[in-house]
Amino acid sequence: MLKKSKLKIVLYCLCFLGMTIMAKATSLTELSKQLPAEINGWQKSAKTTLYTPKNLFEYINGGAELYISYSFKHLLAQKYTKADLPEITVDVFDMGSSFNAFGVFSHSREDLDHSVSDDVESEYASGLLTFWKGRYYVSILAYPETEEKKKTVLTLGRHIAGLIKEKSEKPSLIARLPTEHIIKESIRYFHHYIWLNSHFFISDQNILFIDEDTEAVLATYKENGDHYFVLLVSYPDKIKAEAAQRSFLTNYLPDARKGIKQLEDGRWTGCRINGRLVMVVLNAPNVEKAKSLLGELVK
CATH class of the missing domain: 3.40.1000.70 (PknH-like extracellular domain)
Structure with a gap:
């Protein structure tokens, strides 16, 4: 009887852990569904890719160590395309905590701005927008930069920030x-x-x-x-x-x-x-x- 009780507890814990992991992955999937299908003529790619610590190296060869050292959980990679133009890349990292999202953002920033929102720390330079909010670190890249691309990148950034309802807390x-x-x-x-x-x-x-x-x-x-x-x-x-x-x-x-x-x-x-x-x-x-x-x- 005691063994059965212990088995039930173990199974419950495993189930709960699995549901927790799935919930975090699903949250990025849901976020992807709420991204605009079209913005300023740029079309959202039909392919959405989720990465974990096990396969992040396939996507960021030589740079995955940074995110993993901050207890990275999941990455949502989304593309936007427009005829005859280089694609816009949207990367949303679930870092597991607000502290670690801030840590990744702080690693390479050289300046601070509030181009996304007054209450969101961000940095925009040469077609690359990065910011953090809640447990998420977001990178949107459009290279080479043009005024049209800059406008699109900032609009996407503001949209994503609006989808994230978590509070941002610094260590x-x-x-x-x-x-x-x-x-x-x-x-x-x-x-x-x-x-x-x-x-x-x-x-x-x-x-x-x-x-x-x-x-x-x-x-x-x-x-x-x-x-x-x-x-x-x-x-x-x-x-x-x-x-x-x-x-x-x-x-x-x-x-x-x-x-x-x-x-x-x-x-x-x-x-x-x-x-x-x-x-x-x-x-x-x-x-x-x-x-x-x-x-x-x-x-």
């Missing part, structure tokens, strides 16, 4: 960043040390133990023409945070007094811990600035 870790002199569009959010190195190279090894169980944000600051950086990493527990700080000091700042050191280029780097949070200041112009920024961590 709370961002609120811990010092705000004075910050370049807002430079804020990056990630769970993999490779993406840290793509913005500021630390080491070819994961000396800060950044992984899927951690949250990390990196921001650039500009003051009197000087650029410096602040990195915050939140760990699942204090023990892992302490281990990460020790590793960073050993490998990046050996012999640093009180966790602050002037490097060979004359710039200053420092590291401090507060509970589960590790803060690193990089490329500070002087020791006073490094100490001031590190002091923000304990406020």
Whole structure:
């Protein structure tokens, strides 16, 4: 009798899990059905393709790692065509959470605009529109750019944003960043040390133990023409945070007094811990600035 009860529970859990996965995939399918069949003379392709982490490499060869590192769930790929013109490509990524959708968007942005909506962060440049809303990251590409294509891309973007009813929430870790002199569009959010190195190279090894169980944000600051950086990493527990700080000091700042050191280029780097949070200041112009920024961590 007990075995039968356990079997029922297992089957129920498997069924529930399957329904959850299907629901997320279906939501993209439903979104595709609500895309306009025609817009400014561009016709929606009859073929709609859904991708998962298992086959994303078939669609984005060499770039799938980025999305997978942010716990990517599903991708809807949709084309729009017009006679004798290159197609417009619409990609809608279900990233599983609002935080990860923001993370993917933040990875490569160079500017911020609100061309989609006042309450939606987006970036448009040279025929490419990207934005995030709720758990979705959206990319619409029309290359080469023309005024007609730009109008169509923006109209499609606004339509898709209107179909997404979820609220957009940024990681709370961002609120811990010092705000004075910050370049807002430079804020990056990630769970993999490779993406840290793509913005500021630390080491070819994961000396800060950044992984899927951690949250990390990196921001650039500009003051009197000087650029410096602040990195915050939140760990699942204090023990892992302490281990990460020790590793960073050993490998990046050996012999640093009180966790602050002037490097060979004359710039200053420092590291401090507060509970589960590790803060690193990089490329500070002087020791006073490094100490001031590190002091923000304990406020």
